[in-house]
Amino acid sequence: MSEIASTLAAWLKLLGQAGAGVPAPSFANAAAPEQQEVLIGALAALAAEALANDRTLTIVTADDGLLPEISNALDLSLRPLCLVLPGADHARPIALRATLSLLKSRLSRAAADSQGPIWTAQRERLRHADALWRNSLAWATRNLRDEAPPAGIFALFPVRIGPWQVIQQTAMPTDWAVLLQCGRLPAQPASPWPGARHTLRLSWGGEKTQGIALTDETAQLAAEIELLGQELAELELELATAQGELAAFSARYHALVAGRIVHLDRLQAELAAARLERTPQDAAQAQATQEARARADRSQREYEAGRCLPEEEQAQPFAPDIDLKKRFRQLAQKIHPDRARDEADRAWRTQLMSEANRAYRAGDAAALERVLARWLAGSNADAQSVGGAVLPAPSFARRQGLIAQRDAIRQRIAAIGAELDQLYGSKLYELFAAARLAERQGRDLLAEMAQRLDRQIAQAESELAAFTA
Incomplete structure (x- = not known):
């Protein structure tokens, strides 16, 4: 059994998935894997397990430092069901609108990646919360900077992930709560997370990450x-x-x-x-x-x-198969024109993005790799152009x-x-x-x-x- 799988199995026992007749504690402590890769993989696997068992899951982090890695590790077919909430006030509504658009799109496409019991349960969830779902989509469409999202919007997503200062404000009931305890997470009492049926606190002494806060x-x-x-x-x-x-x-x-x-x-x-x-x-x-x-x-x-x-x-x-989708997503994260430094950089990124889109539409993984190689070569050239000089202060x-x-x-x-x-x-x-x-x-x-x-x-x-x- 891989380290990720064994870690997941241990966590599930502490969260009430040990099998019939085995009592589950309402609160438990465990040591998280020291390797960040294993930790992130196990958290993503836990999200998939929660969805497969029709459980709601809340993952509470110290800050935003691990959110990009957790988001990337989530199963692509399940990503629209997982709300990743950044701590920064400016970023949170953008991320929320993006996830709403992604969920709405996946439901509208009704393709193979939105079929099966997990998506059936999500459609039923939205049917019961039809008014909230419609209000949330209308809020996302208006895209007004200062308009707060509808109350209770987070309940539309069975998996919520974010820093403690954001998650504790939602006060949402959840079947499972996982607290990633490290130096920056305020000490919690030895009791369940508010509104959680089962709480697992993970002590983590891995590398210190820097988040948005x-x-x-x-x-x-x-x-x-x-x-x-x-x-x-x-x-x-x-x-x-x-x-x-x-x-x-x-x-x-x-x-x-x-x-x-x-x-x-x-x-x-x-x-x-x-x-x-x-x-x-x-x-x-x-x-x-x-x-x-x-x-x-x-x-x-x-x-x-x-x-x-x-x-x-x-x-x-x-x-497209899952590997092609992952390659395209990874490439889009790196080369997207909206992350350009100036107009020349934007023009170059726009050309690369167009090539990446053509390669993806053609199902050409090798062409995507060539676009990535061009990007890396250009990035290395930019790095070398500074001649090792110390970068100026912000x-x-x-x-x-x-x-x-x-x-x-x-x-x-x-x-x-x-x-x-x-x-x-x-x-x-x-x-x-x-x-x-x-x-x-x-x-x-x-x-x-x-x-x-x-x-x-x-x-x-x-x-x-x-x-x-």
């Missing part, structure tokens, strides 16, 4: 951007995945259905014109003929526009640059949310969702549509032949 404003902003950059990368991955899925479906729709619609619309326009020739004084038929011609012209334009799809967009389903200009980065990330998170809403509200996506549901029932909706169109085309051709006979 720092006295130096520049360091605080840099740590804040690091955490928000991960939220942004999660959303960029979600957007790229949704766009890739829809583009692949659109290509197949174009190949199977759109051309048939053009043919049928043109036949119906010809039929309407033939009927008008027989009754030229019929005003209603004249109107019907005009509408049929307009419909045929419109479907032809849409068909021609669809033929301009990029070469890499194929009619095969877009189904300046006003530096702080203003970091504030601009944070605001750019905030705006991009809001923009992705709006773009996802627009995508999911399109007629094409509605058809895609219907096709996905039909596929789970063993049906091919586009093939069925093509067969139905073929029958309509045959009937229209027969009617037109009768008119011209």
